[in-house]
Amino acid sequence: KQIVIGMTVPGLQFPFFVTMKQEAEAAAAKLGVKINFIDAQNASDKQMAAIETFISQKVDGILISPMTEDSLVPAIEAAVKAGIPVATVDRKANTDKVLIHVGADNVEGGRAAARFIIEKLGNKGTVIELEGTPGSSAAIDRKKGFDEVMKASNVKILVSQTADFTRSKAQSVMENLMQVYPKFDAVFGANDEMIIGAIEAMLAAGIKPATKVTIGFDATTDAFTYMKEGKLNATIDQFPGKQAAMALEALVNKIKNNVNPPQKVVFISPLPVTK
Amino acid sequence: MDDIVLSMKGISKSFPGVQALKSVDFDLKKGEVHALVGENGAGKSTLMKILSGLYRADEGEIWLKGKKITTRGIKAMINAGVSVIYQELNLIRQLSVAENIFIGREPMLPGGFIDWKKMYSDVHTLLKPFNVDINPRTKVYMLSPAYQQVVEIAKALSLKSDILVMDEPTAPLTGNEVDKLFEIIHNLKKSEVSIIYISHRLEEIPKVAERVTILRDGEKILTKPLAELTTAEIIKHMVGRTLTEQYPKISIPIGEEVLRIEGLSKKGYCTDVSFSVRKGEIVGFTGLVGAGRTEIMQTIYGRMKKDAGRIYIDGKEEHIRGVCDAVRKGIGLIPEERKHQGLVLGLSVQDNATMTILDKESVFGFLKQKKLSALVGKMIETMNIKTPSARQLVRYLSGGNQQKVILAKWFLHNCKVYIFDEPTRGIDVGAKVEIYKLMQNLAKDGAGVVMVSSELPEVLNMSDRIEVVFGGRIVKEFRRDEADSETVMEYALGLRENASQQTPLEAGAES
Amino acid sequence: MKVKFVETLKNYGIILAFFIILVVLSIFSPVFLTVNNIINVIRQTSIYGIMAVGMTFVILTGGIDLSVGSVLGVSGAICAGMLKAGNPIILVIIATLGVGIACGFASGIFITKARITPFVVTLGMMSIARGLTLIYTKGYPISGFSPAFRLIGGGYVLGLPIPIIIFLVIVIIAYIVLTQTKLGRYTYAIGGNEETVRLSGINSNFYKTLVYVISGATAGFSALILTSRLNSAEPVAGTGYELDVIAAVVIGGASLNGGRGSVWGTFIGSLLIGVINNGMNLLGISPYFQQVVKGLIIIGAVWLDQLRAKED
Amino acid sequence: MKVKFVETLKNYGIILAFFIILVVLSIFSPVFLTVNNIINVIRQTSIYGIMAVGMTFVILTGGIDLSVGSVLGVSGAICAGMLKAGNPIILVIIATLGVGIACGFASGIFITKARITPFVVTLGMMSIARGLTLIYTKGYPISGFSPAFRLIGGGYVLGLPIPIIIFLVIVIIAYIVLTQTKLGRYTYAIGGNEETVRLSGINSNFYKTLVYVISGATAGFSALILTSRLNSAEPVAGTGYELDVIAAVVIGGASLNGGRGSVWGTFIGSLLIGVINNGMNLLGISPYFQQVVKGLIIIGAVWLDQLRAKED
Numbered sequence A: 001k002q003i004v005i006g007m008t009v010p011g012l013q014f015p016f017f018v019t020m021k022q023e024a025e026a027a028a029a030k031l032g033v034k035i036n037f038i039d040a041q042n043a044s045d046k047q048m049a050a051i052e053t054f055i056s057q058k059v060d061g062i063l064i065s066p067m068t069e070d071s072l073v074p075a076i077e078a079a080v081k082a083g084i085p086v087a088t089v090d091r092k093a094n095t096d097k098v099l100i101h102v103g104a105d106n107v108e109g110g111r112a113a114a115r116f117i118i119e120k121l122g123n124k125g126t127v128i129e130l131e132g133t134p135g136s137s138a139a140i141d142r143k144k145g146f147d148e149v150m151k152a153s154n155v156k157i158l159v160s161q162t163a164d165f166t167r168s169k170a171q172s173v174m175e176n177l178m179q180v181y182p183k184f185d186a187v188f189g190a191n192d193e194m195i196i197g198a199i200e201a202m203l204a205a206g207i208k209p210a211t212k213v214t215i216g217f218d219a220t221t222d223a224f225t226y227m228k229e230g231k232l233n234a235t236i237d238q239f240p241g242k243q244a245a246m247a248l249e250a251l252v253n254k255i256k257n258n259v260n261p262p263q264k265v266v267f268i269s270p271l272p273v274t275k
Numbered sequence B: 001m002d003d004i005v006l007s008m009k010g011i012s013k014s015f016p017g018v019q020a021l022k023s024v025d026f027d028l029k030k031g032e033v034h035a036l037v038g039e040n041g042a043g044k045s046t047l048m049k050i051l052s053g054l055y056r057a058d059e060g061e062i063w064l065k066g067k068k069i070t071t072r073g074i075k076a077m078i079n080a081g082v083s084v085i086y087q088e089l090n091l092i093r094q095l096s097v098a099e100n101i102f103i104g105r106e107p108m109l110p111g112g113f114i115d116w117k118k119m120y121s122d123v124h125t126l127l128k129p130f131n132v133d134i135n136p137r138t139k140v141y142m143l144s145p146a147y148q149q150v151v152e153i154a155k156a157l158s159l160k161s162d163i164l165v166m167d168e169p170t171a172p173l174t175g176n177e178v179d180k181l182f183e184i185i186h187n188l189k190k191s192e193v194s195i196i197y198i199s200h201r202l203e204e205i206p207k208v209a210e211r212v213t214i215l216r217d218g219e220k221i222l223t224k225p226l227a228e229l230t231t232a233e234i235i236k237h238m239v240g241r242t243l244t245e246q247y248p249k250i251s252i253p254i255g256e257e258v259l260r261i262e263g264l265s266k267k268g269y270c271t272d273v274s275f276s277v278r279k280g281e282i283v284g285f286t287g288l289v290g291a292g293r294t295e296i297m298q299t300i301y302g303r304m305k306k307d308a309g310r311i312y313i314d315g316k317e318e319h320i321r322g323v324c325d326a327v328r329k330g331i332g333l334i335p336e337e338r339k340h341q342g343l344v345l346g347l348s349v350q351d352n353a354t355m356t357i358l359d360k361e362s363v364f365g366f367l368k369q370k371k372l373s374a375l376v377g378k379m380i381e382t383m384n385i386k387t388p389s390a391r392q393l394v395r396y397l398s399g400g401n402q403q404k405v406i407l408a409k410w411f412l413h414n415c416k417v418y419i420f421d422e423p424t425r426g427i428d429v430g431a432k433v434e435i436y437k438l439m440q441n442l443a444k445d446g447a448g449v450v451m452v453s454s455e456l457p458e459v460l461n462m463s464d465r466i467e468v469v470f471g472g473r474i475v476k477e478f479r480r481d482e483a484d485s486e487t488v489m490e491y492a493l494g495l496r497e498n499a500s501q502q503t504p505l506e507a508g509a510e511s
Numbered sequence C, D: 001m002k003v004k005f006v007e008t009l010k011n012y013g014i015i016l017a018f019f020i021i022l023v024v025l026s027i028f029s030p031v032f033l034t035v036n037n038i039i040n041v042i043r044q045t046s047i048y049g050i051m052a053v054g055m056t057f058v059i060l061t062g063g064i065d066l067s068v069g070s071v072l073g074v075s076g077a078i079c080a081g082m083l084k085a086g087n088p089i090i091l092v093i094i095a096t097l098g099v100g101i102a103c104g105f106a107s108g109i110f111i112t113k114a115r116i117t118p119f120v121v122t123l124g125m126m127s128i129a130r131g132l133t134l135i136y137t138k139g140y141p142i143s144g145f146s147p148a149f150r151l152i153g154g155g156y157v158l159g160l161p162i163p164i165i166i167f168l169v170i171v172i173i174a175y176i177v178l179t180q181t182k183l184g185r186y187t188y189a190i191g192g193n194e195e196t197v198r199l200s201g202i203n204s205n206f207y208k209t210l211v212y213v214i215s216g217a218t219a220g221f222s223a224l225i226l227t228s229r230l231n232s233a234e235p236v237a238g239t240g241y242e243l244d245v246i247a248a249v250v251i252g253g254a255s256l257n258g259g260r261g262s263v264w265g266t267f268i269g270s271l272l273i274g275v276i277n278n279g280m281n282l283l284g285i286s287p288y289f290q291q292v293v294k295g296l297i298i299i300g301a302v303w304l305d306q307l308r309a310k311e312d
C-alpha cells in the first residue's frame, strides 16, 4: 500500500518554505512515499483545517511546520489521537505528542546573525535592523535572539523597523531610514528578501554594500547570487530541505517499521554561511 | 394616409403579475400633437418605452414613416428620429446641465477633446425660449425638480427629432413654464414635428393637442379629435365612471391653532416667513417654480437649519433639532422629490408604506406583520394603487402609483400637521379625488394640513386659506372666498405690491 | 406568488452552483461526503460565516466593514489575556464580545457623526485594532487555556460541534431579525435610500451605528471560537479575513450598494468558499493551481447566479 | 462661480490635512523636508499612485478592482521572465503592459457581458492572477536584469527620477482624459446613472470595459517600475496593495458608489499615505504603534475633509 504523508507549512509566499516543500518532495520520491501538500496561507486556522483534512483523508503521517508553537497543538493532538504520527519541522509545537521535531531554532539563528555582525565589526559600531511581519513567529523569534546578543555587546542598534518580510517594502523602509541614519555600519534583515531590498536601496543611494556588514536569513538562491557579487556578507542557513528530509525519514520508519526515532528532538544549528 | 408618421399596431406587453398593454393600436400624424391619457398604471409610459426601444413588446409591430421597424433598441430608435422625455427624471445628477443635454453627442474638437465653449453656448440657445437663468455648468443635483425638468425638455429638443414623446412634461412645472412649453410646442408643430403628449392635467389637453387616445387598464378605449370630446367625457372614459365632482370640498369646523411660524428665515432661500395652520384647516401654498416653497417647508421640517424664526406647535414654542425631532413633535412632510426623498425603490409597496409606523406597530422590535398587511391592503384599496401585490417592489409601479405609496406612508401615520409638497403630481383625476378626501379626513380628525402645489385650480378649490410665495417671502394671504386665479397669479408673478425682489436663481438648493 | 417565485430564483442560481460543486467533489473525492468531513467544513466555515452574517447587515445598509479581521484579533487577544489572568469564563466571554462591540460602536459613531465614509473609517479601525493587538500581546501569542474554555471551540452538544451550533443559531437569529423586526426593515431601507428613511422621521444614524455594532459582536464570537479552537490567541489572527468575509456576502447575492442581500445567501456564500477550500485540499490540487481554480469557481458560481442581475 | 468654489472646497479639506501632516513631520524630523527625502517619498508613492490613477477610473464608474496587486504580480513576473530570456527591452515593456491590459480586459468582459458584479470578478481575477504568477515563477523570485532595464526604476531625467516622471505624466494624462474627453465624461456619467447613459444611446459596456483595461495598464506600469527598482520580480509582489490603492482613491474624495472623485484627489490621497509611511519610519515609531498612528491619521485626515460629505 502506498504510504501517504500530509504536509503543511505556514506559507508558500516565503521562498524558505518553497524550498522545504521541494526538497521534501524529492526526499519522498526517494523513499517511495506520496506527499499530500496543503499550504496554510499564513493563517493558523487554515493550517488547522489542513490537519483536519488530513485526518479525514486518513493519511499515514503528518509533516508540519506549525504557524506558531501553540496554535496548532490542538490539531496535532487530535491527529495523534486518530493514530497518525506527526513530525514537526523548523518550528516547534508545544506538545510531547509529536514523534520527532527537527528544527533550527529561529532564536538561535537570530543570535548567530548578531554574533556574526559583532565579530565583523570588532564589537563596536552601529546596526540597522529590519524586522519581519509584526506578530509572526519567525519575526518574533529572530528578533528576540538578535536583540538579546546585541544588547550584551558594544554594537548599537540604531533603529529597528518592520518591512513585512518583503523586498519592496524593505527597499522603501531602508531608503527612509538612511535619511535619518546616514551613518551605519551593518544591516540585519530578518530574511533574505529584506536584506536584498535594503541592499538595492543602498546601491540606488550610491552606498557600496561591500563597505557595510550585511546579513540575511534563510539562505535563498538570490542571497547566494548577491554574496557572489560581493554585495551581501552572509545569510543564516536553517537547512529547510535537510530538516524536512530527516523528519520524513523518521515518519516513514515509524509507519513502515513502527520504530521510534532515537531522539525526539533534533536541532540543526543555524549557521551564517558566506560565499 | 401618407401623413401618418408612426403607427403602433396590436402592442401587448406583460410584466410579472401585470398585463400592462393589451393589443393597443396607436398612430401619429405629421405635425400633430396627440394626447395620451389614462389612469395611473393604464400603460401610457409602457407604450412609450416600447416606442423608444427601452422595452420590447410581447406582440405587435411598429411602423415609422411607412417602414416596419425591425432593428429594435434605444440607439436604433434615436437614429430613426424618436426622442423621449421620460416621466422619471433621467438626468445624471453628478454631471452639469450642459453635459446632460449633450450626453452621447458632445461637440468635439480635433484630437478627441470636448468643445466646451460650443457646448455651453448651444445650451444658452436651447434654454433661451424658457427664459430661465440656468447656468450650463451647474451640476444637476443642485437644481430644483422644475428646473431639472426644463433641462430634460431642452435635452429632448436638442435632438431635433421628428417624433417627440413627452411623458408628463408639466408635472413639476407651474403656469409660467407651462405656457412657455406650449409656445415651444406650437413652434415645433409649425416645423412639422409630431408630438405625443401625456399629462394628468386634463385642462392642458385641449390647449395643445388635436387628438386624444384614452387608455384604461392597458386597453385602448378610443382615439378621437378633441373637438368631439368634452373634458367630462374624457374623464368618464378614463376612469370608467362619471366623476361627480373634481374638487369635493367639504366644510370642516376650524379648531385651534396647531402650527404657527414666526419670522422664519434661511439665507438664500426664504425671508421672514410667518403663517399659521389651525386644526381642520387646509392651507394652500402657491407660487412660481423657484419661489422657495419647498425650502420653507424643509426648513420647518428641520431638514435645513433655519437662521431665524420661531416655530410653535399647539401654541408652545418648539426647537426642532432635525427631521426625527420634527416627526416626534407631530410634523410630517411629504417631499416633492419622489425618487430621492420619498421612496426606497428597491423595497416593496408594503415596506415603503409602513415605514413611518413601524415604531407603533411592533412589540419589542418585532413587527405586527398581520396588522401591517391589513393597513397596507386598505390603503391600496382606497387609493386605488395599481400593484399586483403589496410585495411588489415600488420600482415596478407606474409614476402615479409610486406617488400614491408616498402619500399612503403619511396617511397611515398620525401627525398634528401634515405638509404635502406637490401631493398630486402625476396622479390621475380619479385618484386625486380620493386623495383630497383622505386629506380632508385628516383635517376632520383634527390635524392641520399644509398643501404646497403648483396646480392653481387645486389650491383654489381645496384650501381654506392660500399663501402666495414669491422670492422666498409670503407676499399675500387670501381667504378661500377672496381668491380668484387672476389675482393670485399676479401676486405669484411678483406684479403686485411688495413683490419687488428678484427670485434668487443661482443659489444652490441644499440636497 | 409570482413575486415570491422570482425572489426564490434570485438565490436559486447560487444554490445550483453550490450543488454542482458538491456533486463534482463527491465524485472525485470519496472522503468528501463523509460525515466527518462535512462537519469539518462547516466548523471551519463557522469562523468566517459568523462574521459574514454581521457583515451582511453592514453591506445591506450600503456600508462596508474592513476591520472585522483586526477586531477578531484584538478581541481574541484580550480574551486570552483575561483567561490567563484567571478571570471566570463568563466574564471573559462578555468582555470578548464587549471589545468587538466597542470597536463596532466606535466605527459606527465615526461613520454617522463625523460623516466619514465607512471604507475609510473601518480601514482606519483595521489598522488601529491590529496595532492595539500587537501592543497588548507585545507580539507574542497567548496560549494555554482551561478545558472549560476549550469547549467553546472543541465541544459537542447532541453530536454537533459547538461552533456549528453557534453559527447556525446566529444565522437563524439574523434571519428573524432581518425579516421580522424593525431593525431588519430599516437595514434594508437605509441601503435602498437613506435620505428617504431620514425624511420619514427615522433615526437612521442609530440603526447605521447598530449594524457596525452587530458586525463587531460577530467578530467577537468568531474570536471566542478561534481562540478556543487554537488554544491560543495570535497577534496576527484574522489578518486578511475581511476579503473572504465580504466575498461570502457578495457571492450570496448582496449588492455592495446596499438594499439587496439575505442571510441565506450569505450562509450559502460562506459554505461555498469553505467547500471550495476543503475540496481542493482533498483533491490534492497543487497550492498554486488552487488559486487559479478558486478564482474560476467563484466567478463561475456567481455567473450561474447572474439571473438576478437582470433585475435591475 | 459659486459652484466652482464649492468644487474646490471639496478637495480643500484633504489638502489642509495633508499640509498639517507635512508641518508636523517637518517639525519633528529635520530630514523630512530635504529634497532627497521628498524625492524618496514621491518615488515610493509612484508605484501605488499610478495604480490609484487607474483605480480612480474604475471607482468613478461605481466599480472596484481588487485584482491590481495580483495583476502587478503577474505582469512583473512575465516581465522578469522575458528579460531573463534575453528579449529586447522595448518588447518586454510592451508585453508587460499587455499582460496588465489583458487581465483588465478579461475582468471588464466578465463584468459587462456576463454581468457579474465587479467585486466578484476582480476578486476572482486577483486569485487567478496570483496563481498564475506562482505557477510561472514556481514560487521563487526572478532576479538580475540589464542596467538598461534598471533605468526605468533607477534612472533620472533632468534630475528627476524616472518613476516620478512616469507618475506625473500619467496623472496629467488622466486629468485631461477625465475632464476633456468623452471617455472621461462617460466615466462619471456611468457612475452617476448607468441607465441614463444607456438611454442616451451610448455603449456603456464599452466604456465600462475600458476602465478595467486602464486599471490593468496602470498595474503594468507599476510592475515595470517595481521590477526594475528591485532588480527582481517576486511571486508575491503586490499582495495586499489593492486596499492601499483603493484607500488612496477614497481618501482623495471619491465615492465608492461612483460618479464622484478626481485625479487630483487621488494624487493627494496617494501622497498622504506615502508621507505617513515615510514619516513614521523617519520618526522611528515602533512598528506596533505605527499601525495605530496610521489608522488615526487616515481617519483624521478624512474627517477634516468631511465638508464634502454634506453634498449628498
Ligand SMILES: Nc1ncnc2c1ncn2[C@@H]1O[C@H](COP(=O)(O)OP(=O)(O)OP(=O)(O)O)[C@@H](O)[C@H]1O
Pocket (backbone or CB within 6 Å): B015, B016, B018, B019, B020, B038, B039, B040, B041, B042, B043, B044, B045, B046, B047, B087, B386, B387, B396, B397, B398, B399, B400, B401, B426
Ligand atoms: N418594469 C416593470 N415591471 C413590472 N411591472 C411594470 C413595470 N413597468 C410598468 N409596470 C406595470 O405596468 C402597468 C403600466 O405602467 P405604466 O408605467 O405604463 O403606467 P402609466 O400609464 O404610465 O401610469 P402613470 O400615469 O402612473 O405614469 C402598471 O401597473 C405598472 O405597475
Ligand SMILES: Nc1ncnc2c1ncn2[C@@H]1O[C@H](COP(=O)(O)OP(=O)(O)OP(=O)(O)O)[C@@H](O)[C@H]1O
Pocket (backbone or CB within 6 Å): B133, B134, B135, B138, B142, B143, B144, B145, B146, B147, B172, B173, B174, B268, B269, B287, B288, B289, B290, B291, B292, B293, B294, B295, B336, B454, B472, B504, B505, B506, B507, B508, B509
Ligand atoms: N437654476 C437654479 N440653480 C440653482 N438653484 C436654483 C435654481 N432655481 C432655483 N433654485 C433654488 O431653488 C429654490 C427654490 O426651490 P424650488 O424651485 O424647489 O421652490 P418651489 O417654490 O418649491 O418650486 P417648485 O415648484 O419647483 O417646487 C430657490 O430659492 C433657489 O435657491
Ligand SMILES: [Mg+2]
Pocket (backbone or CB within 6 Å): B044, B045, B046, B087, B167, B398, B399, B400
Ligand atoms: Mg407613466
Ligand SMILES: [Mg+2]
Pocket (backbone or CB within 6 Å): B293, B294, B295, B336, B421
Ligand atoms: Mg417645490
